[in-house]
Amino acid sequence: AERIEPVDLHLSDGRAYQSQTVFRRDEAGESAGWIVRLADITTLTAAMRQREQALQLLTHDMRSPQTSILALLATTPDLPEDVSDRLAACARRTLALADGFVQLARAEVTPVAMEPVDLCDVAVEAVDELWPQCRQRHIEIEQEGCDAPLMVLGDRSVLARALVNLLGNAVKYSPEGSRIRVSARATREDGRAFVDVSISDQGPGLSPEEAAMAFRAFQRFDRPGSEAAGGVGLGLAFVDAAAARHGGGVLCASAPGAGATFTLRLPEYRPA
Incomplete structure (x- = not known):
């Protein structure tokens, strides 16, 4: 047929x-x-239209007022500093929530444009994007296993966001002066070839119960002294959705007080 x-x-x-x-x-x-x-498909088409309208509301109608608030705060020096800081933090959190929700929704339902992607190259770009934050907090990043290309089929922009989210999560929970290791390797499981990119930190770690819930939307684990208190809990949910759309998965290995290792695992691409 x-x-x-x-x-x-x-x-x-x-x-x-x-x-x-x-x-x-x-x-x-x-x-x-x-x-x-x-x-x-009348009902389905209407539902898709409503979803797009909701995403448009989040991307524009919710962002614009928060951006205006931040601009006004920057040009209103006579406000008490503590009030200004709290208002700015609330506006930034709302922006982060809107951005995170839109990214997650699109990762779950938007078709991905599959093309050959060097996952090592994407990992290096993620490190470059987070380097200023690491430098500010004296966090050292070690990179391993990216001497040769490790190819997958996927949407480069989605995979880049997934790795930035994983690395950003590690930076948030890492104490100042600590080390983060980013490693890439080819591996096999049940006779199938995969590419793994693992990000390990020296943060407070997760209990088995927390690790099992880490990829749920809006799940947050506040830790005293960490930079994660302002998160919205959508970064790891995006990683999980992006990995699933690419035929892969994301793994978490952790223990309280022993840091955490998150691994993005995708099917390896080998041209015929």
Whole structure:
């Protein structure tokens, strides 16, 4: 059977249908006719439209007032400093929440544009992006295993955001003057080839119960003395969704007081 790409039909009265066609052949390879399936996708189309409107609300209508608040605070020096700082923190948190929710929603449902990607190269870019924060807090980053390309099929921008989230999470929970290790390697599991990028920190670590919940949306683990108190709990949920969309997963190995290692594991790509 030969399938033809589905065609969406949108009528002027708001109804929507999807046409799917399959060309059939008999045992001798001769034409045996067509199978045409017409599905009513009006409700699905309306739900997708509402989702896009909600994302638009978050990306623009919620961001604009918070950005204006920050701009006003920057140009209003006569406010008490503690009041100004609290207002700015609330505005930044709202911005982070809106951005994180939009990124997560799109990672879960938006089709990913698959192309060959060197995951080592993406990891190096993530390190470069977080380097200023690490330098400010005297955190050293060690990189291992990126001497040769390690290829996967994926959306480079989504994978870059996933690794930035993992590394940013490590930076938040790392004490000043500590070390973070970023390592990449090819591995095999159940006869399948994978590429692993692991990020290990020397932070407070997680209990087994916390590790099991780490990838839930809005899950946060506040630790005294860490920089994670201002987080919104969507970064690791995005990583989990992005890994799943790429046919992979994300692993967590940790123990209280022993730091944490998060590993992004994706199927290795080997050109034919």
